[in-house]
Amino acid sequence: MGSKYHHGDLPNALRCAAREVIDERGLGNFSLREVARRAGVSHTAPAHHFGDMQGLLTSLATEGFEYLHQALSEAIEGIDDPIDRLNALGVAYIRLGRDHKAHTEVMFRTDLVDADDVDLQTAGLHAYGMLYDCLTSLFEAEDLDVDIDDATALCWSAMQGLIVLEPKFERMCDLRSTPMPPIEEMVGKFTDFMVNGFRGHRKPATS
Amino acid sequence: MGSKYHHGDLPNALRCAAREVIDERGLGNFSLREVARRAGVSHTAPAHHFGDMQGLLTSLATEGFEYLHQALSEAIEGIDDPIDRLNALGVAYIRLGRDHKAHTEVMFRTDLVDADDVDLQTAGLHAYGMLYDCLTSLFEAEDLDVDIDDATALCWSAMQGLIVLEPKFERMCDLRSTPMPPIEEMVGKFTDFMVNGFRGHRKPATS
DNA sequence: TTGACAAGTTGTCACTGTATAGATTAAACT
DNA sequence: AGTTTAATCTATACAGTGACAACTTGTCAA
Numbered sequence A, B: 001m002g003s004k005y006h007h008g009d010l011p012n013a014l015r016c017a018a019r020e021v022i023d024e025r026g027l028g029n030f031s032l033r034e035v036a037r038r039a040g041v042s043h044t045a046p047a048h049h050f051g052d053m054q055g056l057l058t059s060l061a062t063e064g065f066e067y068l069h070q071a072l073s074e075a076i077e078g079i080d081d082p083i084d085r086l087n088a089l090g091v092a093y094i095r096l097g098r099d100h101k102a103h104t105e106v107m108f109r110t111d112l113v114d115a116d117d118v119d120l121q122t123a124g125l126h127a128y129g130m131l132y133d134c135l136t137s138l139f140e141a142e143d144l145d146v147d148i149d150d151a152t153a154l155c156w157s158a159m160q161g162l163i164v165l166e167p168k169f170e171r172m173c174d175l176r177s178t179p180m181p182p183i184e185e186m187v188g189k190f191t192d193f194m195v196n197g198f199r200g201h202r203k204p205a206t207s
Numbered sequence C: 001t002t003g004a005c006a007a008g009t010t011g012t013c014a015c016t017g018t019a020t021a022g023a024t025t026a027a028a029c030t
Numbered sequence D: 001a002g003t004t005t006a007a008t009c010t011a012t013a014c015a016g017t018g019a020c021a022a023c024t025t026g027t028c029a030a
Helices: A009-026 A031-038 A045-050 A053-073 A081-098 A100-106 A119-144 A148-177 A185-198 B010-025 B034-037 B045-050 B053-075 B083-098 B099-107 B116-144 B148-175 B184-201
Strands: none
Touching: A009 A031, A009 A053, A009 A100, A045 B034, A053 A100, A053 A119, A053 A185, A053 B083, A081 A100, A081 A119, A081 A148, A119 A148, A119 A185, A119 B148, A148 A185, A148 B116, A148 B148, A148 B184, A185 B116, A185 B148, A185 B184, B010 B045, B010 B053, B010 B099, B010 B184, B034 B045, B034 B053, B034 B184, B045 B053, B045 B083, B053 B083, B053 B099, B053 B116, B083 B099, B083 B116, B083 B148, B083 B184, B116 B148, B116 B184, B148 B184
16 A cells, blocks of 8 residues: 555655654754655655755745644633733743744744745734734733834744743753743743833833 | 965864855855865865864854854943943844844854854853843842843843844735834834833732 | 874765656546 | 546756865974
């Protein structure tokens, strides 16, 4: 049964294998040929579906954003309080960064991915919209005068930075032999700070 | 004079050439041989100084952190107000991310760099200390009860995220045809939010 | 002068991405 | 049914890569 000439759903199998390879060897040692090897096809097969390596990684990034959108949707399900929602979004975000490490790594590597890809853009916008909407309802509920794009940018940047810098923080804690708090806790503190920041901001105090 | 067998300061020349290559072709298409070519030496010469590719990139990252430390030091020179200092640090940080794009890219690519390298660690700690000290004086001046490590983590994460996500934000603004504010302005808004957040935080309101 | 050593060189190896051309199969259409 | 068409995968080839070993050249101290 395995000897079918046509694979059936090779694109998915390739994405899957790519994830494996990235998880094991890191994006630095990523190899298209290794991916094909694991999927059990010839090393030129991926080109027929994704064009080149950038194509495969772009597809993987798009899939990542779709997963993210789904994870964020599930995270806020049944939660009404905007602040709790915001917190849930943050936790879901960094959890995805941990559980889908390969995807998350690829999603923001603008050098390896085709930023003009339409699917990638729309998938990214969907995820962005989740956070945007959450902050909108928060500001409406508390009657705050904060530019939502600015706030969204800050929240997203903070979470993104946390994911990227986590290994650095961990190492820093090791050097000073202080225990590193679980990252979920960090998210809580971050959102706490940020919400506080939004609250005290009725008018931009640009001096 | 050019035909000297010994280069004189090949390590520096290699770092310099590496910067060029990264700036032009991106880290994804980085090539050790191309670096050697530009430095005018054979393709195996770098190995004698840096061992392998990771060694060269680690050295570049260390240099980047040293530049950062210097840039941050200069940025707060003559500034007394802690908030102005914080803002200046942020601006200097993202400016370095723009002016030394290659360095900044390498500095946080934990997959390409030897995280155990001692020079790299100390250089990183120095830069971290700048932000840490700034926040310390801020909290002392305003008598706030905020964990400095948490605050440092947030500030750094936000700035780091801003650098990484900037292309994404820009693209998002393009899609909605709204003008993207200059990144320095974003830094100002971010620090404003965060300082506000720290201020409203006398006691941890962990519900 | 001798010897040790650092700095660069050439040559080689297994491996990579991709372009091209050819083989196999499924499906669509008489 | 039978034939064409397109999709899917294989085979071959090529230029480029990182790393390794062995060799050459310069430097410097005893």
